Amino acid sequence: MNYLSDTVTLPTDEMMRSIQNAHLGDDVYGQDTTVNVLEEKAAFMMNMEAACFMPSGTMANLASIMAHCPRGSKVLVGNESDIYIYEAGGASVCGGIMYEPIPTQTNGELAIGDLEKAFPVDVEDPQFALPALICLENTHNRCGGRVLSDSYLREVYEFSREKNVPIHMDGARIFNAAVASGVDVKEITKYADSIQFCLSKGLSAPVGSIVAGSHEHIKKVRTLRKMLGGGMRQVGIIAAPALIALETMIHRLSEDHARARDLAMGISSIKGITLEPEVIESNIIMFKVDPNLYSWQEFLNVTSEKGIVFSEMGYGRLRAVVHRHITDEDIFKTVESVKEIMTRSLITK
Structure with missing residues (x-):
């Protein structure tokens, strides 16, 4: 993803x-x-x-x-x-x-x-x-x-x-x-x-x-x-x-926005993630990871191993941009993978 x-x-x-x-x-x-x-x-x-x-x-x-x-x-x-x-x-x-x-x-x-x-x-x-x-x-x-x-x-x-x-x-x-x-x-x-x-x-x-x-x-x-x-x-x-x-391609952008909100809602519920889903207005979400669990570099490496690519946008803020190649199934898999990654860190630390 x-x-x-x-x-x-x-x-x-x-x-x-x-x-x-x-x-x-x-x-x-x-x-x-x-x-x-x-x-x-x-x-x-x-x-x-x-x-x-x-x-x-x-x-x-x-x-x-x-x-x-x-x-x-x-x-x-x-x-x-x-x-x-x-x-x-x-x-x-x-x-x-x-x-x-x-x-x-x-x-x-x-x-x-x-x-x-x-x-x-x-x-x-x-x-x-x-x-x-x-x-x-x-x-x-x-x-x-x-x-x-x-x-x-x-x-x-x-x-x-x-x-x-x-x-x-x-x-x-x-x-x-x-x-x-x-x-x-x-x-x-x-x-x-x-x-x-x-x-x-x-x-x-x-x-x-x-x-x-x-x-x-x-x-x-x-x-x-x-x-x-x-x-x-x-x-x-x-x-x-x-x-x-x-x-x-213009009217279908609403699909990206809806999936971005779904992704934001899913990730925001995970312990160790800071994200305000109510401010998601289009296809971009920004979030932070508790640095006591992962540095942003470590988090990007771990998610990349799961086939999930995010980016860093300064001050440790991570970004996910939803587009037409991201499906509902991708959103579900991403949320589950991030939940597993964060839970694993909480257990070990």
């Missing part, structure tokens, strides 16, 4: 067949008609003017940040965000942009008061780098797949308009957020000036992400994609399965 990430999902048979029938062309010149259809569909779904197909979510976030921010400015990011922790400081390296980490609340929010502190009282003072962008993450990975509420998104959006600073949303799992909230994804993206979402996580496409935004923003992103080495040629072979993913 591989709970490492929903990036381990494999394309469906329908996706694989679509590769054989894809109409191809050179995408750098805008001639790959399959990519063009994908970008038009993605823009429509996000209620944005335009979209650009990117090789990865990391490049998609980086190109968006660089398109929004001039050199020497600041991007406000959560200190627990994927952009800040897992994307290799790309905005600083490639764009001369300073990251300002904002404390992340347990539900994934960046408090308005903390965002306010990042803005100097005197914006004319030449000593300060000025904020040029606010980045939000929805769902929030390291907070356990938490979904940003409509009221919070509205509050941040109004704040950003007051400050005349745009919002970029790292929506790698934006469809998980929409399904969990029971709304059309447009009801979330209306609070962002640009958005990145992944096709290769829960949607199960093999490769790629999308950036959506205004025509002007996407024009800049497309130029940056080329500069960063992301210009692709007959890329319809991966755009075709991405189209199938958007057409067939």
Whole structure:
């Protein structure tokens, strides 16, 4: 049972067949008609003017940040965000942009008061780098797949308009957020000036992400994609399965969420495990193991021997990500195996 990430999902048979029938062309010149259809569909779904197909979510976030921010400015990011922790400081390296980490609340929010502190009282003072962008993450990975509420998104959006600073949303799992909230994804993206979402996580496409935004923003992103080495040629072979993913894989995400809740309920009942099942909102669960029984490294080794793959997400927090290859039987077997592992340790210690 591989709970490492929903990036381990494999394309469906329908996706694989679509590769054989894809109409191809050179995408750098805008001639790959399959990519063009994908970008038009993605823009429509996000209620944005335009979209650009990117090789990865990391490049998609980086190109968006660089398109929004001039050199020497600041991007406000959560200190627990994927952009800040897992994307290799790309905005600083490639764009001369300073990251300002904002404390992340347990539900994934960046408090308005903390965002306010990042803005100097005197914006004319030449000593300060000025904020040029606010980045939000929805769902929030390291907070356990938490979904940003409509009221919070509205509050941040109004704040950003007051400050005349745009919002970029790292929506790698934006469809998980929409399904969990029971709304059309447009009801979330209306609070962002640009958005990145992944096709290769829960949607199960093999490769790629999308950036959506205004025509002007996407024009800049497309130029940056080329500069960063992301210009692709007959890329319809991966755009075709991405189209199938958007057409067939969104609604079934609710199954992953239900199984994640079942897994959380099962594991939370085991002595030596700390987990709050009531905060599980999408397909990610986070938990801790009593260090007197196992270090997190020992626990990962022992579960791996049982064929169960989890991951560590900092501070000893362990993560399980449920995806379409995880079945009800897998959930049952995982809970029973973890129970046996923890009981064995309790007996010996």
